[in-house]
Each structure stands twice: as structure tokens, then as C-alpha cells.
Amino acid sequence: MFKTLTTLIAGSVAALAIATASAAAAEKITVLTWNIPVYGEKIAGWITDFKALHPDIDVEWIDKKGTEWATFYQTQLAAGTPPDVVNIQGALWAEYAANGQLLDLAPYLAADADFSGRFVPGALDMWKMGDGAATYMVPWYFNRTLLYLNKKMLAEAGIAKAPATFDELMDAAEKMKGEGKSGFLTTNFDWLFWPLFKMNGVDILNADMSAAAFNTPEAVATLTRLAEATKSGAINNISWTGRWVEPNTAFAAGNVGMYMAPNSALFWAASKGEWINADNVEVVQDPQLWWTPNHHGWGVSASTKHADAAVDLVKIATSDKWQEVMSNTFSLLTLNKNVDPKLIEKFRKENPLKATTLELAGSELDKITGYLKSPLEARVKDAFWTSVQPALLGEADPKKALDAAEAKVNRILSRR
Amino acid sequence: MASIFAKKRHRELAFIWSLLAPALLIYLFYRVVPLLWNVALSFSFWSPGKPMEFAGLYHYEEMAFYDDAFWTVLANTAVFMLATPVAIALALALALLVDQNIRGRSIYRTIIFLPYPMMVVAVGIVWRWLYNDSVGLVNYALRSLGLIERPIAFLESYDFAMMSVMVAAIWQIVGFFTIIILTGLQNIPAHLYEAARIDGARAHHRFWRITLPLLRPSIFLCVILGVIASFTSFDLIYTMTGGGPGLATELLITYIYKTSFSLSRFDYAAAVTVVMFLLFLALATIANRLAGGDAGKVDIAD
Numbered sequence: 075m076f077k078t079l080t081t082l083i084a085g086s087v088a089a090l091a092i093a094t095a096s097a098a099a100a101e102k103i104t105v106l107t108w109n110i111p112v113y114g115e116k117i118a119g120w121i122t123d124f125k126a127l128h129p130d131i132d133v134e135w136i137d138k139k140g141t142e143w144a145t146f147y148q149t150q151l152a153a154g155t156p157p158d159v160v161n162i163q164g165a166l167w168a169e170y171a172a173n174g175q176l177l178d179l180a181p182y183l184a185a186d187a188d189f190s191g192r193f194v195p196g197a198l199d200m201w202k203m204g205d206g207a208a209t210y211m212v213p214w215y216f217n218r219t220l221l222y223l224n225k226k227m228l229a230e231a232g233i234a235k236a237p238a239t240f241d242e243l244m245d246a247a248e249k250m251k252g253e254g255k256s257g258f259l260t261t262n263f264d265w266l267f268w269p270l271f272k273m274n275g276v277d278i279l280n281a282d283m284s285a286a287a288f289n290t291p292e293a294v295a296t297l298t299r300l301a302e303a304t305k306s307g308a309i310n311n312i313s314w315t316g317r318w319v320e321p322n323t324a325f326a327a328g329n330v331g332m333y334m335a336p337n338s339a340l341f342w343a344a345s346k347g348e349w350i351n352a353d354n355v356e357v358v359q360d361p362q363l364w365w366t367p368n369h370h371g372w373g374v375s376a377s378t379k380h381a382d383a384a385v386d387l388v389k390i391a392t393s394d395k396w397q398e399v400m401s402n403t404f405s406l407l408t409l410n411k412n413v414d415p416k417l418i419e420k421f422r423k424e425n426p427l428k429a430t431t432l433e434l435a436g437s438e439l440d441k442i443t444g445y446l447k448s449p450l451e452a453r454v455k456d457a458f459w460t461s462v463q464p465a466l467l468g469e470a471d472p473k474k475a476l477d478a479a480e481a482k483v484n485r486i487l488s489r490r
Numbered sequence: 491m492a493s494i495f496a497k498k499r500h501r502e503l504a505f506i507w508s509l510l511a512p513a514l515l516i517y518l519f520y521r522v523v524p525l526l527w528n529v530a531l532s533f534s535f536w537s538p539g540k541p542m543e544f545a546g547l548y549h550y551e552e553m554a555f556y557d558d559a560f561w562t563v564l565a566n567t568a569v570f571m572l573a574t575p576v577a578i579a580l581a582l583a584l585a586l587l588v589d590q591n592i593r594g595r596s597i598y599r600t601i602i603f604l605p606y607p608m609m610v611v612a613v614g615i616v617w618r619w620l621y622n623d624s625v626g627l628v629n630y631a632l633r634s635l636g637l638i639e640r641p642i643a644f645l646e647s648y649d650f651a652m653m654s655v656m657v658a659a660i661w662q663i664v665g666f667f668t669i670i671i672l673t674g675l676q677n678i679p680a681h682l683y684e685a686a687r688i689d690g691a692r693a694h695h696r697f698w699r700i701t702l703p704l705l706r707p708s709i710f711l712c713v714i715l716g717v718i719a720s721f722t723s724f725d726l727i728y729t730m731t732g733g734g735p736g737l738a739t740e741l742l743i744t745y746i747y748k749t750s751f752s753l754s755r756f757d758y759a760a761a762v763t764v765v766m767f768l769l770f771l772a773l774a775t776i777a778n779r780l781a782g783g784d785a786g787k788v789d790i791a792d
Contacts, residue, residue: 145751151538152756169754175539315646315735377539453753460559463736469648478558485556 102132103380105387106147106157108370109140116399120390128383151175158378159387161214163370164264165451170373171203171210172449177374178208182385189389196439197409201371203447211371212392213409215400217336218365218435218442219266223356227255227331236358240273243332243361244299247308250331256310258303260334261321265455267313268444269334269364271296278458283448284487288458289480297465297472305468314466318342326350334360336368337435341405341428352427357434366444407436450486457482525767531760538756549761560762562737563745566652567720570741573656573663574716578709580660581667586701588668589675599672603665610662614729617658621645645731651738655730662726663719667712674708675701710781717773721766742766 107117114135121133136157138146144166150156156175170176183190183198190198193213201211223236231249247257260267268278274296277287303309310330312320318339325333325340326347333340340357344350359365372391374384390396397408401417405428408414414436421429446454461479464470532549536542553560588598605613620627623641632638644654678701686696724743727733733740733748740748742762749759 148538148751148754148756154539173537173539311643311646315643453755456748456753460736463734464648467648467735469736 101130101380102134103158103378103384103387104134104136105159105161106143107135107137107161108143108163109137110161111137113400113403116396116403119399120387120396123390123396124383124387127386131380131383133387154377156375156377158375158380158384160373160375161370162211162373164368165446165448167201167211167371167373168203168447168451169449171208175376176210177376177378177381177384178210179212179374179385179388180207180209183209183212186389189392192392192394192410192412194409194411194414194436194439200367200369200442200445201373211373212388214370214372214392215404216367216369216407216409216435217338218367218369219261219269219334219336219360220340220365220431220434221358221360222325222333222335222340223358224325224328224331224333225354225356226328227257228356231257231331236356237332237361239361240270240296240299243270243273244303244308247303247331248306251306251308255329255331257308257331258313258334259310259321259324259330259332260313261316261318261336261339262314262459263317264366264368265444265446266336266366266368267334268366269360270300272364272443273360273362278444278446278454279448279483279487283446286480286483286487288483289476293476294473297462297476301466301468301472304466311467314463322346337431338368338404338406340431344427350427352425352430355427357427357431359434359438363438363441364443365438365441367442405432407432409436453486454483457486528760528763531757532764533761534757536757537754545757549758550765552758553761553765559737559740559745563740563742566737566740567742569652570656570659570723571717571720573659574713574720576656577660577664577667577716578671578712580664581671581712582705582709584664584668585671585675589672599669602668605662605664606666608662610723610725611729613658613662614726617654617661618645618730621654646735648735648738651731651735655727655739658730659719659723659726663716666715670712670715671705671708674705678704707781710777713777713781714774717770717777721770 105117107113114137117135121135124131124133136146140163143163147156147160151170160176162170167176189212197213197216198209199206200213202209221236227250228246231246233246233249237243237246243258250257260270265278271288271293274292276290276293276296279285280287300309304311304314310321310324312324316324321333321335322339322343323346324330325335326343328347328349333343340350340355372388374381374388378384392408392410394410394412397410397413398416400406401408401410401413402420405417405421407417414432418429418432418436421432448454458479461470461475461482465472465475531542533545533547534542535545535548584602588595588602592598619625621629621644623629623643623646626641626644628644629638629641633641642650644650682700682704683696686700691699720741722743723741724747727739727741727744728747731739733744743766746759746762746766749755749762
């Protein structure tokens with residue numbers, strides 16, 4: 075009995091060791107995506123295409139919700155096992171790039187004209203750093219702020235044309251406010267409110283990103299006006315407290331006159347409010363054309379053992395074939411020059427509001443603001459927002475809030 | 491080697507240590523080593539993928555003199571801790587009620603205890619909806635009673651957010667405290683009350699002179715558990731407010747998380763963690779001293 079048991083245990087241990095060894099021997103790359111679990115079937119398609127190129131390398135796909143993404147990725151970085159291919163939102167990549175954790179894709183782009191030539195002009199600039207030679211990411215999908223007008227509320231308030239300046243925007247908001255109604259609403263995460271300051275000539279940092287540039291009389295006036303409008307109800311206070319669901323739901327309810335948010339926010343709201351269509355909503359550029367992105371790109375970890383294969387997977391993910399699937403699945407821009415025009419054309423008949431929105435979203439790409447390509451972006455953002463948010467909600471004096479924010483930001487920029 | 495185990499006492503000790511070793515090793519690797527690593531990190535500059543450099547007291551200096559957010563979250567944590575005495579007072583009242591010989595008391599006990607085993611995330615989500623200013627039951631009730639004219643966005647308000655999350659925290663933990671105090675109540679010998687009655691002591695005298703003093707270990711156990719809960723209420727805050735609006739409901743624990751994973755400042759977060767650990771240690775020691783060094787004794791040992 076004892077002998078049988080010993081043989082059984084020894085056999086199991088040996089089998090486990092062989093299985094572990096063979097599993098460890100298989101080459102593998104890992105792909106991390108940002109909150110896109112419903113896309114699994116399509117990603118399986120990429121993997122099939124990838125396996126045709128690299129039959130000896132397996133691909134593991136991991137998806138994390140936005141709130142869990144940074145925790146997961148940073149833990150993997152700390153452990154020295156970052157995913158080979160990473161999908162990163164907004165300007166977070168800048169920190170990883172500055173810390174040497176992302177591969178410079180410029181040589182791969184230079185070596186492959188099809189790869190570098192598939193993106194719309196200026197798209198890659200969003201992920202360039204330093205002297206512009208290094209390109210750390212390539213675009214996957216792209217959203218940016220636009221202004222959505224509730225035509226009925228504008229007409230009721232006697233407003234004939236879309237506001238073209240900050241003052242016109244605030245005046246229109248005041249005219250539309252009322253019991254249960256507010257004139258203006260914005261999203262606030264990732265600097266999405268920043269066009270409001272930029273319209274008044276305010277920048278976040280100076281040109282070389284060495285000091286805060288936002289504490290100006292214009293910024294004080296802007297902040298004061300925003301706080302007063304929030305207090306009066308002209309601006310919905312969800313603008314400063316909500317993140318995604320709250321402002322979108324508020325706009326979908328039909329009681330907000332103007333909504334400044336990424337194009338994906340409008341489509342999300344439209345799925346909750348049937349009234350949101352071309353008859354009832356007009357889409358325009360933010361006043362003075364300034365916009366803030368909420369985009370996603372692909373990068374490759376500098377520590378990957380399979381850099382060429384990882385880049386091949388990025389090429390597959392950003393190819394015309396798969397970006398067409400992506401754009402049709404989620405109604406969004408990909409910054410792929412062959413794919414986006416087709417999507418807009420398709421929507422011209424099917425959904426004119428979407429067509430106009432996407433067309434506007436893909437234009438004026440040089441008027442970007444609120445996008446800091448700095449390794450300290452997250453800390454600057456946090457220091458600014460935690461000081462200024464109370465002022466927007468009437469809990470702090472605007473000048474003192476900006477003074478406090480400036481002191482914090484300058485300390486972050488000047489010390490380690 | 492054989493001589494070491496020659497004595498019976500040595501053999502017994504070896505046996506005891508062999509039984510203790512696995513648990514001690516787990517404790518060492520999962521508690522002591524991370525704690526020591528955390529202390530080392532708090533005196534260093536480090537971020538993932540970068541070499542560690544000695545920083546001296548840099549992070550502690552920043553915490554003390556430059557980071558006003560730290561002092562805000564420290565104050566918030568102290569305020570949040572006030573939920574503990576409120577919960578204990580409520581639990582004491584409830585325990586006294588369900589200790590009476592009333593019909594269906596086991597059902598009442600179950601109902602009171604029910605929120606405690608619930609997942610904190612679920613509790614947070616439920617309370618978020620209860621407080622919702624459009625469809626929330628709290629606003630509906632207050633408006634129906636004519637107490638407010640316009641709905642209040644409880645969790646978005648600087649005035650109400652902290653109080654609102656404290657109510658949710660109290661609601662969840664009060665059942666657990668009730669059970670602890672109830673156990674303490676049932677451990678008080680009945681003859682003490684009988685003797686007091688014979689001596690003519692009234693109900694409130696019996697409560698102040700017998701019940702409360704003999705419940706001291708149970709109550710201090712609740713204090714310690716409440717303090718732990720205040721320091722570790724991450725999930726409730728995270729799901730209900732995310733620490734906002736501004737820093738209005740940010741606690742030390744959520745601040746540490748945010749500093750680490752949103753701002754990539756693991757070194758600074760380690761320094762805040764060390765301070766939190768020391769504060770917690772001090773509070774636990776004080777609570778235990780006040781309990782005469784036997785917090786929870788009646789419930790566990792007797």
C-alpha cells in the first residue's frame with residue numbers, strides 16, 4: 075500500500091514537473107487592454123492572424139477595467155514582468171516612456187512604410203516625446219471633446235447660434251438655466267474641462283514644462299465665472315463631481331443645454347436618451363476650437379523578449395482590416411486614414427449625428443490642449459484638481475485655490 | 491544531533507516549533523518582510539523599474555511640511571473614527587433590547603447582524619443608490635416628510651459626504667458589535683442582578699454599576715475592531731465616493747492607494763503607511779490599556 079502510494083506521488087510530481095517545464099518552454103507574449111472585455115472575439119481574430127506570422131509564440135490577452143488598469147500595470151512593472159503589448163489611455167504613457175519602460179517605436183515605423191503611413195497626418199505626434207524623434211505609442215482609438223447643443227433648450231432660450239467664445243458660452247448657460255435645468259455641463263477627468271481655461275488664454279505649464287503657468291488674472295476670472303455659474307445653476311455641478319456615468323446620464327435626461335465631452339460620451343448618452351439625434355442635437359467645436367483628447371494607443375514594453383513579435387501584433391491591431399472592425403463595432407475614430415472616412419461615410423445615411431460628430435472629432439488636430447506629455451502629468455493633474463475643485467464648487471476662494479495649486483505644482487516640478 | 495533530542499523537554503520543544511514553524515514562516519513572509527520592506531521604501535526614492543536611492547527623511551519632511559492633503563486625510567480619518575463610538579452606543583442599545591425575553595428575539599438578532607457579512611462593495615453600491623439625488627430613497631423620504639425642498643446630492647456635497655459614508659459604515663458594523671456586546675451581556679452572572687434587586691437597586695443603577703463595568707472588555711474589543719475598520723475602510727470609500735468630492739472623504743488608506751497607483755509614488759505612499767501603522771499601534775495600545783490590558787477577555791478566554 076505504502077509502496078503504491080509512494081509511486082503515485084512520485085509519478086504525479088514527475089508529471090507536474092514535465093508539464094510545468096513544457097509550459098515554461100512555450101514562448102508567449104502578453105497583451106494588456108484597457109476596459110474592453112466585450113472585444114474578446116475580435117482580439118481572438120488578431121491572435122489568429124498573429125499565429126500565422128509567429129506560430130511558435132502564444133498570445134495571452136488580459137483586460138482590466140479603467141480603475142484597475144494602473145494598479146495591475148504598475149504591479150507588473152514593479153515585479154519586472156510588464157505585459158509585452160500595452161493599451162494605454164491619455165497621457166499616462168509619458169511617465170512610463172520617461173522611465174524607460176516603453177520601447178521607442180520610431181525605428182519600426184521608419185522601417186515599415188505601410189505601418190507609418192496608415193495613420194492620419196499629425197496622429198503620431200500625440201505620442202512623440204523629447205525632441206520628437208522617439209515615438210512611444212501608435213493610435214488605437216481616438217475621442218476628443220466637442221460641444222453638444224440641446225436644440226430645444228437653445229431655441230426656448232432664444233439662442234440662435236452656437237457659442238463661439240467663453241463669454242458667449244457662459245451667457246448662453248445663464249439663459250438656459252431653470253428649475254431642474256442647467257445650461258452647461260462638462261466632463262472633468264483627464265483635463266477634459268481644460269478647453270474652458272484655454273479659451274481664455276490659460277496654459278497649464280510653461281513651454282518647457284518646468285513651472286506652472288495657470289495662475290494668471292485670466293485664470294482667476296475664468297475660475298470665478300465658472301464657480302458663480304455653478305452656484306447659480308447655470309452650470310450643472312455634476313460637471314465638477316461626476317466622472318462618466320453621471321454627466322452622460324444627466325445630459326441624456328434632456329435637461330442640460332450644452333454638454334462639453336468626448337464624442338464617445340455623446341454616443342453613450344444617446345444609448346440612454348432616445349431624443350439624442352440629429353433633429354434635437356447639434357454638434358459643434360468647442361469655442362475657439364480647443365479640444366482635449368481622451369484617446370488610446372498601443373505601446374510595447376522595453377523589457378519584452380519578443381520586441382519584433384510584439385510590434386507585429388501592434389501592426390495587426392492597427393491594420394486597416396482590424397481597425398475597420400473596431401470603428402464599426404464602437405462607432406469611433408481610429409486615426410487610420412483609410413478606415414475613418416469609410417465610417418463617417420457609412421454614418422451619413424444611417425446616423426447623421428454620428429457622422430457629423432466623428433467628422434468634427436477628426437478635424438483641427440493641432441488645437442489640442444490639456445495634454446501634458448510629462449512624466450509628472452498625473453501628479454500635476456492631481457495637485458491642480460484637488461486645489462481647484464473646491465473653488466469650482468464654491469467651497470474656496472478662486473485666487474487662493476489657484477495660488478495653492480501653483481505652489482503644489484511648482485513643488486512637484488522642482489523637486490523629485 | 492541525537493543528544494539534542496535526548497531530553498524529553500527538548501523533544502517536546504522541537505515538536506512544538508515544528509508545528510508553529512509553518513504559521514510563523516507565513517507570518518514572516520506575508521507580514522514582517524513586507525512591513526520591513528515598506529519601512530525601507532519610506533526612506534528611499536523608488537518607482538517601478540528604477541533603482542532604489544536613499545532619500546533619508548525626504549518623504550517624512552514632505553508629509554509634515556508640504557503635503558496639506560496628508561493632514562486633511564488624517565483629519566478625515568479621525569472624523570471617520572467617530573463612527574465607532576456611535577456604532578458602539580447603538581449596538582449597546584440594540585444588545586440590551588434583544589437580550590430581553592421578547593417574542594421573536596432570535597429573528598431580531600439575525601436582522602441586526604445581517605448587514606455585517608455583506609460584501610463591503612455591495613454595501614457601498616446599495617448606499618450610493620440610497621443617497622442618489624434623482625432616484626434615491628433617502629431624498630425621497632426626506633422630501634415626502636417635507637424636511638427638504640430640493641434633493642441633496644449627499645455624496646457629492648462637501649457638507650454631507652463624510653457623514654453619509656459614516657452612516658453606511660455604522661449600518662454595516664453595528665450588527666457585529668451587537669453580537670459581541672450581547673455575548674458579554676450573557677456572560678454577566680445573573681446572581682449579581684438578583685442581589686442588586688434585593689438591595690433595591692433600580693434599573694439604571696444596575697446598568698451603570700453592573701452591566702457597563704462588566705461589559706468593559708467587550709466594549710473595548712469593539713473599540714479596537716472599530717479603530718481597525720476606520721483605518722482599513724478602503725472598499726466602502728472607494729465604491730461610495732472615491733474619496734471625493736475633493737478630499738472630503740479621503741482616508742489615509744485610500745490616500746495611500748491613490749498615491750501609489752494613480753500617482754506612481756510608492757516611496758511616499760510607504761512613508762504614509764508607516765505613519766498610519768504607528769498611529770494605529772498607538773491607538774490600539776491606548777485602547778488596550780484603558781481596557782485594563784484584557785480587551786475581549788470575557789468573550790474569548792472565559
